[in-house]
Amino acid sequence: MAISSDLETSTATTETAAPAVAPATPEAPPAMPTPPGEHPNEAPVLAPIVPQPGKALYRQALPGVMQVPLDLVLAASRKSSLWPMTFGLACCAIEMIGTYMSHYDLDRFGIVPWPSPRQSDVMIVAGTVTKKMAPAVKLLYEQMPNPKWVISMGACATNGGPYTRYDRVLQGVDKIIPVDVYVPGCPPRPEALIDSFLALQDMIMEERSSLGRGA
Amino acid sequence: MVVEPAVEFETQDLLINVGPQHPSTHGVFRMVLEIDGEVVRDLVPYIGYLHRGAEKLCENNDFRQGIGYMDRTEYLAAHNAELSYVMAVEKLADIEVPERAQWIRMILCELNRISSHFMFLGAFGVDVGVFGTPFIYAWRERETIIDLFEEISGDRMMYAYFRAGGLAWEVPANFRERVGEVLKSARQGVKDFDGLLTENEIFLARTKNVGIISAEDAIEIGMSGPSLRASGVPLDLRKTEPYLYYDQIDFEVITAEGGDVFDRYWVRMQEILQSISIVEQCLERLEDGPIMPEKMPRMLRLPEGEVYIRTEAPRGEYGIYMVSKGGNKPYRLKVRSACLSNLQALKQMSVGQYVADAIIILGSIDIVLSEVDR
Amino acid sequence: MTTEDGATEAAETAAPDTFADTIWPDVNRTLTAVDVQPERGVLDLIVHIPPADIIRGLNMLKHDEALQFNYLRSLTAVDNEADGVDVVYHLYSVPKNLNLTVKTTLPNDQKVLDTATTVWRAADWLERETAEMFGVTFTNHPDPRPLLMPEDVDMSDTHPLLKSHPFAEIELLQGELLGHNRDAEVED
Numbered sequence: 001m002a003i004s005s006d007l008e009t010s011t012a013t014t015e016t017a018a019p020a021v022a023p024a025t026p027e028a029p030p031a032m033p034t035p036p037g038e039h040p041n042e043a044p045v046l047a048p049i050v051p052q053p054g055k056a057l058y059r060q061a062l063p064g065v066m067q068v069p070l071d072l073v074l075a076a077s078r079k080s081s082l083w084p085m086t087f088g089l090a091c092c093a094i095e096m097i098g099t100y101m102s103h104y105d106l107d108r109f110g111i112v113p114w115p116s117p118r119q120s121d122v123m124i125v126a127g128t129v130t131k132k133m134a135p136a137v138k139l140l141y142e143q144m145p146n147p148k149w150v151i152s153m154g155a156c157a158t159n160g161g162p163y164t165r166y167d168r169v170l171q172g173v174d175k176i177i178p179v180d181v182y183v184p185g186c187p188p189r190p191e192a193l194i195d196s197f198l199a200l201q202d203m204i205m206e207e208r209s210s211l212g213r214g215a
Numbered sequence: 216m217v218v219e220p221a222v223e224f225e226t227q228d229l230l231i232n233v234g235p236q237h238p239s240t241h242g243v244f245r246m247v248l249e250i251d252g253e254v255v256r257d258l259v260p261y262i263g264y265l266h267r268g269a270e271k272l273c274e275n276n277d278f279r280q281g282i283g284y285m286d287r288t289e290y291l292a293a294h295n296a297e298l299s300y301v302m303a304v305e306k307l308a309d310i311e312v313p314e315r316a317q318w319i320r321m322i323l324c325e326l327n328r329i330s331s332h333f334m335f336l337g338a339f340g341v342d343v344g345v346f347g348t349p350f351i352y353a354w355r356e357r358e359t360i361i362d363l364f365e366e367i368s369g370d371r372m373m374y375a376y377f378r379a380g381g382l383a384w385e386v387p388a389n390f391r392e393r394v395g396e397v398l399k400s401a402r403q404g405v406k407d408f409d410g411l412l413t414e415n416e417i418f419l420a421r422t423k424n425v426g427i428i429s430a431e432d433a434i435e436i437g438m439s440g441p442s443l444r445a446s447g448v449p450l451d452l453r454k455t456e457p458y459l460y461y462d463q464i465d466f467e468v469i470t471a472e473g474g475d476v477f478d479r480y481w482v483r484m485q486e487i488l489q490s491i492s493i494v495e496q497c498l499e500r501l502e503d504g505p506i507m508p509e510k511m512p513r514m515l516r517l518p519e520g521e522v523y524i525r526t527e528a529p530r531g532e533y534g535i536y537m538v539s540k541g542g543n544k545p546y547r548l549k550v551r552s553a554c555l556s557n558l559q560a561l562k563q564m565s566v567g568q569y570v571a572d573a574i575i576i577l578g579s580i581d582i583v584l585s586e587v588d589r
Numbered sequence: 590m591t592t593e594d595g596a597t598e599a600a601e602t603a604a605p606d607t608f609a610d611t612i613w614p615d616v617n618r619t620l621t622a623v624d625v626q627p628e629r630g631v632l633d634l635i636v637h638i639p640p641a642d643i644i645r646g647l648n649m650l651k652h653d654e655a656l657q658f659n660y661l662r663s664l665t666a667v668d669n670e671a672d673g674v675d676v677v678y679h680l681y682s683v684p685k686n687l688n689l690t691v692k693t694t695l696p697n698d699q700k701v702l703d704t705a706t707t708v709w710r711a712a713d714w715l716e717r718e719t720a721e722m723f724g725v726t727f728t729n730h731p732d733p734r735p736l737l738m739p740e741d742v743d744m745s746d747t748h749p750l751l752k753s754h755p756f757a758e759i760e761l762l763q764g765e766l767l768g769h770n771r772d773a774e775v776e777d
Contacts, residue, residue: 087236088242088243089242089243089265090242090243090265090267090287090290090584090585091287091290091372091373091585093242094290094291094372095371095372097354098354098357098358098361098371101350101351101354101355101358102351102354102355103354103355103358127265128265128267130263130264130265130266130267131739132263132264132266132738132739133235133243133264133265136235136236136243136264137236140236156267160759162272162283162284162287163267163268163269163272164757164759165272165275165756165757165759166267166268166271166272166749166756166757167268167749167755167756167757168266168267168268168738168749169267169268169757171757171759186373187371187372187373189371261740262736262737263735263736263737263738263739266737266738268749270750271749271750271754275756306631306632307631432710434659434660434683435659435709435710435711436710436711437660437661437662437709437710437711437715448683450683455686456686456688520630520631521630521631521635522630522631522632523630523632523633523662523663523679523690524632525662532662534662534663534679536663536665536677536679538667546667547667547668549663549665551662551663551665551679555714555715555718556711556714556715558714559710559711559713559714588737
């Protein structure tokens with residue numbers, strides 16, 4: 001309402017600036033509505049509640065409110081705003097970025113990339129973890145606050161993939177950090193990554209009673 | 216442009232570590248900057264965080280399996296990487312490649328150059344600070360090309376479509392129309408980028424006269440590709456040592472004079488237009504025919520010999536040095552990485568610049584870390 | 590038309606004297622007082638220079654007016670097991686559009702060579718890589734740290750690209766490093 005009234009006032013002012021060409025339009029802006037609190041008919045009425053037997057008290061006091069366990073609320077809010085750390089290692093990172101972009105759009109699942117480990121929930125290990133890189137990956141994992149999850153994206157992060165026979169390559173990131181979801185593929189398609197997030201969301205709901213994992 | 220403080224203060228140099236995990240290092244690249252105020256005094260790059268032994272593994276796999284490793288060394292331009300490899304095998308084994316296969320290879324390589332340069336434009340936009348828009352534009356263009364590649368080869372990134380002797384299989388029946396659509400979209404994409412970035416005052420202020428490298432230094436350091444041509448050296452292997460049928464195609468070698476960050480951006484943008492023109496000419500010349508030679512052995516065994524094949528990949532000279540001592544595996548395979556040589560220039564470009572410009576200088580070289588480390 | 594025809598024709602059209610028969614006299618004239626052996630490569634001329642003369646020879650090739658090999662394409666090595674290690678330089682002349690491959694053979698018991706960074710700065714990282722991958726020591730190198738290998742762990746005796754370097758065993762069991770005891774799990 002406020003926006004539309006603003007618009008109309010602005011058109012009115014432009015017309016006064018150039019009135020010769022433009023045809024006449026309604027000039028007066030609509031009357032402002034009365035603020036709700038000041039309406040005479042809306043005086044707050046606090047009637048005492050008489051408890052009725054056979055029905056929980058909170059349902060009578062607050063009709064329309066559901067009772068759910070706290071862990072369910074926590075788990076549902078956790079799974080709906082998974083923030084993965086933007087963390088690309090190799091080829092899979094390109095497909096990971098491709099999944100964030102508008103063609104596949106991970107944002108619609110509440111999954112927003114975040115460049116800092118301190119505010120992230122999920123680490124996507126996208127690519128080959130070499131032994132030179134492994135300490136950094138482990139440090140990043142340790143910097144993430146609990147609860148945290150790890151998606152091992154692609155063959156290299158899962159077990160070394162095509163590079164597993166080379167001794168400078170770590171044969172799977174699960175040698176250094178715990179992994180929750182493994183995504184197959186070299187590189188996995190964006191659909192596979194989306195599927196892994198959906199699987200992770202299911203997992204969070206199933207594990208909700210633990211209220212997050214100890215480090 | 217060396218920035219000197221107006222007044223001399225008693226200052227202390229500060230060491231800043233960037234990477235190996237950093238959003239703007241384009242992968243697992245680490246550099247330690249020594250800064251005095253805002254000015255970079257020294258820069259030490261550290262690489263090797265993605266060294267995964269592609270050369271060693273290629274020496275243990277046969278010639279056909281090696282194609283897959285080549286894809287993964289240069290994952291933004293996998294067709295170009297495969298091309299060097301299969302050309303090395305063909306050269307050693309003396310295989311005659313049918314004409315149709317060569318034209319299709321040219322088309323795919325140029326399309327891959329377009330997609331790779333779009334990736335550069337998008338990522339470079341993010342580096343400069345245009346967060347979001349160019350990157351999303353770039354990915355839109357990339358996805359159209361990737362979709363075409365997927366229809367042809369079956370994979371979005373690791374195509375493994377070229378074979379020694381020709382191609383793995385025939386392209387789809389609607390290849391011409393699809394390439395035409397992709398080119399149309401790419402041309403519009405270049406226009407979008409041009410309007411968004413090229414004459415943007417903030418963009419020009421960030422990129423002009425930043426990270427300059429002279430032509431002599433660039434040659435001395437061994438730079439190649441668009442980064443070298445931005446310094447004014449018209450060195451393009453498609454012209455100087457034509458391979459495939461580049462000698463029958465009319466195109467320009469884009470060069471710029473300044474050798475700064477803006478020129479490296481501008482050269483790549485103009486190269487997209489040249490690539491579009493090359494693909495159009497290739498489509499005119501493309502005729503029906505076989506895509507593999509009549510008699511190809513199922514398992515290739517190469518005679519003794521060695522060859523150094525170099526082709527012009529999007530980032531510069533992608534060379535394959537292959538030594539064969541008989542048998543079905545290369546005895547030694549060396550990937551000459553354009554990114555590794557280009558990255559050597561980073562220190563010279565960055566010293567004396569502002570610390571914020573070090574990031575865009577790194578972005579302007581357009582590195583792929585798995586090609587640097589292999 | 591084949592790749593080879595295309596490349597040959599290209600070489601002829603771009604600069605008619607690029608091929609082995611025509612570049613060798615120039616190279617031979619340039620490398621005076623250097624013991625140099627030519628070899629016909631598939632694409633480029635290959636010349637063998639003994640290790641003692643290599644830097645002098647490369648400097649001559651770079652500064653000769655007719656050749657001007659001012660661009661180092663690639664520097665690498667080939668491990669020939671019992672026959673030592675070949676260090677291979679791929680040179681290119683930007684003004685003259687010429688290619689040349691220079692090879693030098695080092696015996697296995699003395700893998701020491703002078704640095705080429707005095708000739709081209711491009712050799713810097715390439716030599717660091719060759720040094721750690723093949724165990725070749727480049728004397729007087731300005732920055733002899735490892736390049737691709739980790740710096741915090743001493744791996745100076747590991748040279749992955751030597752043929753004697755083994756491949757990794759594939760570990761089937763995973764999770765031991767997390768303190769996960771698989772045997773105990775079975776007993777439960």
